[in-house]
Amino acid sequence: MAEHSTTRRRLGIRTNAAALANWYRIRPYATGVLAAAGIALLLAWPDIIAFYSWQSTYYVKLFTAAAVSATLVVSLNLSMGYGGLMSMMHTGLLAVGAYATGSAAVKAGWSPWLGIPLSAAAAAAVAAVVVLASSRAATLYFGMITLAADLLLIEAAQSWDPVTGGVNGLTDIPAPSAMSTDAFYYLALGVLALACVVQRNLVRSGTGRAAMAVRESPETAAALGIRPWTAKLRIFTLSGALAGLAGGLYASANTYVSPGTGALDNGLVLFVGLMIGGIGTLTGPVLGVATATAIDYYTRDQGHYRTLVLGVVLLIAMIVMPRGIVGTWRATPLGRRVTAPPPDSVPRAAVPESIRAAAASAEPGVPALRAAGLHKSFGNVVALDEVGITVAAGRIHALIGPNGSGKSTLIDCLTRFHRPDAGQVFVDGQPAPSGPAAVGRRGVTRVFQVPHLFEDVSVLDNVLTGMRGRERQTWLTALLRTPGFRDEDRTQRAEAGELLAFAGLAGREEWSADALSHGQKRLLEVVRAVAARPRVLILDEPATGLTDAEVEALGGLLRALRDRGLALLLVEHNVAFVMDVCDVVTVLDAGRVIAEGTPEEVRADPAVLAAYLGAADSQAAVSAEPRQAREAREATRATEAREPTEPAEAP
Numbered sequence: 001m002a003e004h005s006t007t008r009r010r011l012g013i014r015t016n017a018a019a020l021a022n023w024y025r026i027r028p029y030a031t032g033v034l035a036a037a038g039i040a041l042l043l044a045w046p047d048i049i050a051f052y053s054w055q056s057t058y059y060v061k062l063f064t065a066a067a068v069s070a071t072l073v074v075s076l077n078l079s080m081g082y083g084g085l086m087s088m089m090h091t092g093l094l095a096v097g098a099y100a101t102g103s104a105a106v107k108a109g110w111s112p113w114l115g116i117p118l119s120a121a122a123a124a125a126v127a128a129v130v131v132l133a134s135s136r137a138a139t140l141y142f143g144m145i146t147l148a149a150d151l152l153l154i155e156a157a158q159s160w161d162p163v164t165g166g167v168n169g170l171t172d173i174p175a176p177s178a179m180s181t182d183a184f185y186y187l188a189l190g191v192l193a194l195a196c197v198v199q200r201n202l203v204r205s206g207t208g209r210a211a212m213a214v215r216e217s218p219e220t221a222a223a224l225g226i227r228p229w230t231a232k233l234r235i236f237t238l239s240g241a242l243a244g245l246a247g248g249l250y251a252s253a254n255t256y257v258s259p260g261t262g263a264l265d266n267g268l269v270l271f272v273g274l275m276i277g278g279i280g281t282l283t284g285p286v287l288g289v290a291t292a293t294a295i296d297y298y299t300r301d302q303g304h305y306r307t308l309v310l311g312v313v314l315l316i317a318m319i320v321m322p323r324g325i326v327g328t329w330r331a332t333p334l335g336r337r338v339t340a341p342p343p344d345s346v347p348r349a350a351v352p353e354s355i356r357a358a359a360a361s362a363e364p365g366v367p368a369l370r371a372a373g374l375h376k377s378f379g380n381v382v383a384l385d386e387v388g389i390t391v392a393a394g395r396i397h398a399l400i401g402p403n404g405s406g407k408s409t410l411i412d413c414l415t416r417f418h419r420p421d422a423g424q425v426f427v428d429g430q431p432a433p434s435g436p437a438a439v440g441r442r443g444v445t446r447v448f449q450v451p452h453l454f455e456d457v458s459v460l461d462n463v464l465t466g467m468r469g470r471e472r473q474t475w476l477t478a479l480l481r482t483p484g485f486r487d488e489d490r491t492q493r494a495e496a497g498e499l500l501a502f503a504g505l506a507g508r509e510e511w512s513a514d515a516l517s518h519g520q521k522r523l524l525e526v527v528r529a530v531a532a533r534p535r536v537l538i539l540d541e542p543a544t545g546l547t548d549a550e551v552e553a554l555g556g557l558l559r560a561l562r563d564r565g566l567a568l569l570l571v572e573h574n575v576a577f578v579m580d581v582c583d584v585v586t587v588l589d590a591g592r593v594i595a596e597g598t599p600e601e602v603r604a605d606p607a608v609l610a611a612y613l614g615a616a617d618s619q620a621a622v623s624a625e626p627r628q629a630r631e632a633r634e635a636t637r638a639t640e641a642r643e644p645t646e647p648a649e650a651p
């Protein structure tokens with residue numbers, strides 16, 4: 001009996017699995033049919049509603065207003081969802097666009113057609129100025145700055161009478177070519193479609209990936225050569241341009257604009273739409289606005305309670321489905337895009353041919369990276385004292401020493417994450433630039449001591465982000481998806497696929513990086529750094545927590561990189577691994593270099609034995625891993641054993 005029920009259970013599981021597999025097969029067609037039906041409904045809306053209602057103009061205008069709102073929410077999603085830039089000024093940017101169109105038409109007598117691009121340009125300029133003024137502001141402060149900017153914009157609208165019409169605003173703003181209600185509806189739909197395409201193309205390009213990388217970790221992005229500030233400037237300016245476009249349409253649709261247009265409380269419905277639909281997803285904003293518009297429509301007769309209803313709906317939505325409609329759907333088995341990983345997931349032995357170093361810019365013989373006389377103190381603690389190091393191309397250079405001896409501080413000074421108190425750093429014989437992103441772009445990339453992945457981004461996008469510094473295409477070619485852009489994109493994806501297969505991550509491309517085990521994260525971080533094709537690769541304890549197979553693959557990768565001309569600087573407590581792969585070893589103790597030489601020389605050095613490797617039995621000490629590292633490794637393995645096997649996908 002028990003056997004029977006077990007069999008039934010198994011059969012049940014199989015039936016579910018088979019049904020799911022069938023669903024995954026037909027899902028693209030089902031979503032395609034659903035999307036086509038939605039688009040057909042929107043296109044036929046004026047005819048359908050004219051057939052059913054004598055108030056058809058009202059309903060067409062309602063949909064026009066929804067399309068304008070959806071355009072604005074797409075723009076907000078670009079900034080907040082993908083760029084991680086909290087914006088409280090999108091209604092202000094809408095107002096800027098509306099005033100640009102209104103003023104051009106009413107005050108200057110220009111064609112409203114001209115007003116539309118003008119509105120995008122004006123709002124983009126305002127957005128760019130705000131980023132310029134808040135270059136170093138983190139999320140919350142950036143949000144506060146945008147709030148202040150919104151208030152300033154409203155004040156400017158009230159005071160700049162000749163252009164904005166003062167407190168009364170501008171009235172009688174015409175639609176382009178005196179369009180009919182239906183024609184204007186199609187124009188608004190076209191602009192919404194354009195905004196969706198812009199969003200999709202950006203998100204799937206290096207420009208979008210750079211913004212997401214900065215959202216996840218500005219310092220990791222900088223280590224890959226991405227300037228956080230430039231990434232923010234691009235994404236927020238483009239978001240501003242879309243908000244301005246929405247504003248241009250808003251002015252013509254309503255025939256007026258006033259300072260109140262920019263008020264923050266007008267943005268409530270936008271935030272509700274974004275959060276209900278799913279922030280940081282492509283279709284979420286449109287679905288969210290459709291939902292918010294429906295709520296707004298059905299509560300139109302209860303004017304006093306509208307805000308209350310929106311607030312309650314938002315609250316319930318955030319409790320029940322904090323990831324919004326799209327995010328929640330994707331978290332269900334039916335909506336999940338990723339399937340189980342292939343059984344073969346061990347790292348490969350053969351290192352892909354595409355892995356190589358960037359061409360050297362210096363004369364032969366000039367070291368790839370050199371530091372001299374580095375001194376760094378933290379208060380009374382002297383972390384580095386007159387430290388010098390020379391890392392040559394085609395060499396694996398190890399940096400070892402007891403805990404607290406200054407290894408990470410040295411790496412931070414070499415990569416400009418710390419500014420040394422004294423001393424110099426040279427990259428390819430030239431003084432190193434002053435910022436980490438600039439050092440990254442000069443070909444010096446690092447892997448951090450603890451995994452610094454872009455956790456909420458897919459595994460594939462993590463690797464593609466590593467290639468950002470090598471990209472030749474611009475944000476404009478990405479928006480237009482020119483043949484040149486598509487060629488580069490194809491090549492990058494193929495190369496990333498090879499790297500992931502090498503790291504044993506084939507089949508996990510669409511997984512969210514935070515779903516990987518610790519060892520997989522380490523390897524992903526290494527291949528992401530390799531994807532940048534650096535001249536110098538600095539790795540801070542990359543072998544910590546790796547399985548034996550992963551350590552072997554890592555060793556193979558480092559040797560292959562050395563043979564292909566890279567300079568490698570390796571900080572590692574796994575001494576057996578260090579002695580096996582390295583050509584040169586520098587030993588630090590209490591912030592000073594106490595020895596440098598080949599592994600054999602260092603192994604025999606009495607000072608090194610006394611400070612780090614242990615004098616009692618040098619041979620045993622050499623192969624022994626320090627206790628702290630061993631404990632960390634065991635702890636990581638224990639965590640790995642507890643980790644869920646269910647894949648999670650990137651948003």
Ligand SMILES: Nc1ncnc2c1ncn2[C@@H]1O[C@H](COP(=O)(O)OP(=O)(O)OP(=O)(O)O)[C@@H](O)[C@H]1O
Nearest residue numbers: 378381382383401402403404405406407408409410
């Ligand atoms: N941001 C900081 N503020 C204050 N002290 C610091 C800071 N960073 C490092 N130190 C100190 O500088 C010294 C060198 O630290 P560092 O992290 O460079 O050593 P390490 O050799 O990398 O150690 P480990 O092997 O444990 O990573 C230590 O005494 C540490 O406490």
